[in-house]
Amino acid sequence: MHPVAYIPSPSQGVWHLGPVPLRAYAIMIILGIVAAVWLGERRWAAKGGTPGVIIDVAVWAVPFGLVGGRLYHVVTDYQRYFGEGGDPVRALEIWKGGLGIWGAVALGAVGAIIGCRRRGISVLALGDAVAPGIALAQGIGRWGNYWNQELYGRPLDTFWALKIDENHRPMLDGGPGLDPKYADVATYHPTFLYESLWCVGVAILVIWADRRYKLTHGRAFALYVAAYTVGRGWIEALRIDDAHHVLGLRLNDWTSIVVFVCAVAYLYMARGRTGPENVGAPVAAPGDVPVAEESAAKPGTPDDGTAETAAEPADEAPVVEPAAKDEAAKPEAAEDEARAPEAGEPEAAPEPDGGEPEATAVEEPEPAPETAEEDPEPEAKAGEAAEPEGEPEPVAGADAEPESEARSEAPAGEAADEAGENEADGAADHDRVEKGEPVKDGK
Structure with missing residues (x-):
């Protein structure tokens, strides 16, 4: 059977x-590991994890996974290496193919647990981050089977069928010759291509579901396992290479069923798990502010210098505003100075009589006696100011207004009434009024 079109x-x-031999199978495995680490690092950073963790964990997980994958293959196909006519040394020839995904995932998980414990992070969170990357790595690694012309399916007569060389077609059990059923069959199902495309689809599914439903605490990894086993089940049924059968099914089919059930059960049990995951503390960039300093920078924190700086404008405001208010209050101060004689007149009024100050003058505050002692000097000034009787403006000063003149005359009248005991001497009363008033206004 030789179709017109096929995959060579x-x-x-x-x-x-x-x-030094360069083997395509090893190159595909390496490319798959690089892709898994690259995608895992991006997803780990999106979770808030420290950059470089995936690489550190891969140092443990990858060697464990390779050993586990090879052990699974050797154990499930032990007759090739330890059976009649087998060669145990061939079990070490990993470059000729033969890595079981189940052993690689199981033992690789052990290495991942070791790496996660050394970094102090959650292995479930890391599994969610690397799940689509593992699927992508499987999709790339399956092309190693293409280069080795192995793990193909039943005969197929169509344009996407894979052509297999004669020396790579199925052999007789326990014999070096070709199986007569496939001696003349050149094209077969490209199961490597089916599984590669399926794995890429699983990676896309996990990424989409994680963004849509926020799969955490190992649920993204469980989804990857469940989705992969579904595809592996029907692809495994197409293969014709030697394998152990249990109840009519290949061993890998039974493994897929058991792993699928476990993955779905975990998805159900962990459906309500929420909350933060331990992804480690991210390393601060050179210009970043630590969380402790950031919290201290909030308003009201006494230890932060910026909080005190922010309060400075508030402290300066009261200093500036009173100054402006004082300037605005100058007219009021001038009026208060004009009224000041009213309080001081009772002290100055008794002096012309030659009598002692009244009791009220003694009870006045301390400034009152000072004004009484300074009265002789202002009297001379008052005499000078008394000459121009008709000019009241020099008496009140430059700041006085007509309104203040009227107020100054009113106290003078009151002082005259209090000193009115000597009504006969009217001119003396007028002098006493003028002596008391200019003393205060002249200042």
Whole structure:
């Protein structure tokens, strides 16, 4: 059976650089690991984790995964290496293919747990971050089977069928010759391509579901496992390579069923799990402000210098405003100075009589006696000011207004009434009034 169109197989899967062989199978595995780490780092950073954690954990998980994958393959196909006509040394020839995904995931998880404990982070959170990356790595790694012309499916006669060379077609059990059923069959199901595309679809599904439903605490990883096992089940049923059968199903089919049930059960049990995950403290950038300093920078924090600086304008405001108010209050101060003689006249009035100050003058505050002692000097000034009787403006000063003149005359009248005991001497009364009033207004 030779269809007109098909997918050709590579003529070789290894190249030599001098004594060093470059194997396509190993290159595909390495590319898959690089893709998984790259995608895992991006998703881990999106979770708020510290950059570089995925690489550190991969140092443990990848070697464990490779060993686990090889052990699973050797154990499930032990007759190839330890059976009749087998060679145990071939169990170490990993470059010829033979990595079981279930062993790789199981033992790789052990390495991941070790790496996570060393970094003090949650292995479930890390599993969610790397889940789509693992699926992508599987999709890339499956092309290693293409280069080795292995793990293909039943015969297929269509344009996407994979052509397999004669020396890679199924062999007889326990014999070196080709199986007669496939001796003349050249094209088969490209199961490597089916699984590669399925794995890429699983990676996209996990990324979408994680963004849509916020899958945390290992649920994204469980979704990856459940989705992958569904595809692996029907792809495994197409393969014709040697495998152990249990109750009519290949061993990998039973493994897929058990793992699928476990993954779905975990998704159900963890459906209500929420809350923060331990992803480690991110490393602060050179210009970043630590959280402690950031909280201290809030208003009202006494330890922060910026809070005190922010309060300075409030402290300066009361200093400026009273100054402005004092300038605005100058007219009122002038009026108060004009009224000041009213309080001082009772002290000055008794002096012309030659008598002692009244009792009220003694009870007045301390400034009152000072004004009484300074009265002789103002009397001389008052005499000078008394000459121009008709000019009241010099008496009140430059700041006085006509209104203040009227107020100054009114106290003078009151002083005259209090000193009115000597009504016969009217001129003396007028002198006493003028002596008392200019003393205060002249200042």
